[in-house]
Amino acid sequence: MEVFLFPGQGAQFVNMGEDLYNSSDEAKSFFKKANEILGWDISEVMFGGTEEELTQTRVTQPAIFIHSVITAFTRGKDRNPAMMAGHSLGEFSALTVAGALTFEAGLNLVKERALAMQKACDITEGTMAAILGLDDDVIEKICEGIEDVVVPANYNTTGQLVISGSVSGIHEAVEKLKEAGARRALVLKVGGAFHSPLMKPAEEHLAQTISETPFTEPTCAIYQNVTGFPERDPEKIKQNLIAQLTAPVKWTQTMKKMVEDGADKFYEVGGKGGILQGMLKKIDRSIDSESL
Template sequence: MGKIAFVFPGQGSQMVGMGKSLADQHEDIRTMFNQADEKLGYSLTDIMFNGPDEQLTLTTNAQPALLATSMAVLKRFETVGVTPDYTAGHSLGEYTALAAAGAITFEKAVVAVHQRGKLMEEAVPAGLGAMAAVLGMDRDALEEEMIEISRSGAIVAAANYNCPGQIVISGSKEGVEKASERLKEKGAKRVIPLNVSGPFHSPLMKPAAEKLRVVLDAANVQMSNVPVMANVDAKPVTDAETIKENLVRQLYSPVLWEDSVNALLNEGVDTFIEIGSGTVLSGLIKKVNRRVRTFAVSDEESIMKTAAALKEETK
């Protein structure tokens, strides 16, 4: 049997009601969520369980909510005896991957991502930044166009390399609009504006990145127990200083998700388990390599089903 990677979703995977069934069923999960509320000084869980959706979608709420949900699901999943050889997460999910690998405590991580959300929202005034998903365009061709557009003074960059044929761009509103037109002319099948509050993973996030360094110093990052595949360079990392440096750079650098999946495959991973809300990453992983096995666990039922499927194999 090959190796197992636990992967954790980022912003966009949140949905009202996430984590609720586990909290209803298990006291230790309720305790965990209460810890998050206490650390943040408001009831994040109320927003997670009951909404409204616009509250949950705010970056400052979505980030700790996704982390808390994934960690709660992980806590339950660990009881079935499955352990990872690697962890990885998409953007915000990298913090969950680090918490899962023991590099940061749950409470410190919840506070750090809440603050990260604040810094990201404050970095660029609302309405001045934008992001868009570019579908059906070759990576090298897109990168060439980005260089050309940037030369004209517009701020725009690749933000997420999600899977072949799906790249997200980010930058100033004007830069993203200009790039969207140009990429369509150059053969992109579709360019879809994203409903986000800022130009994440673009050079416009650099001012926030320096402030994030202070947040990470307070988070007491340790060496991780298993290697975590980093977003910024798609390399496995365990060293505390490198982890922190990567997280600072991650704020204004592209998320190399496709590269990270390929790097995990090269390390011998053949089973990816997405832990938390939604199935976004499972879908992207399948587009990178159709032959790998993916599972998504988010509640008691999916945890038990996945555990049974994995046990079947080890027989």
């Protein structure tokens, strides 16, 4: 069974989408529609902006969503995925490509999500760190023992877990995890403590927007970050999307569940490509995957 996987923040790159725009009238119309929805010319930044401009949260999240969805609609139209999943932000791309959200509704939610997350970052300073070479349960136990906010945020792949929380808490965790034998414990250059309780203000803001947005049943199962399990019920999808901002991304668990359910061909859709494939290979080297 074929699977579409959609990347999250970090998959942006300079000149993203320009080749799509120049090679397809359909893509061109989507880019123009995106500019109208956002009320500013994001295609100009995507095609000609600097790396620094592309890493601003208000730009990055809509840009990756737009690139992923347009790639699926143009270069993936001959594929017939039986399952989809998206890493964090990528879940909105998956839901849009699967028809649970219209392009306009999906992009509007992503826009609101980016603004809400930025506001939450402004309220409380936080950060994240990538931990390599330790078992998940060891990392979880050390996080639990720290007084400041520190939680597992992204179960990315076997042997790699990203933690999130307050700046002081993360730095304390990094030192303790190194002492516990982590091969690497690296504080990341991110704008905040994503997928942690520090994103609660963003969750509250987005909850209202999601509740007011019409969702329909997707054309295939969407494996959601919060549970790692497939979902098709619009109301449950909404609840999981709201919870996603403060809950960890169970990506490793999701990939294993998809394989267990019969997935045998994975397509990474959008972004600079290769990020999700790299994670997959560390989970199961035998998995067949490629970029669209």
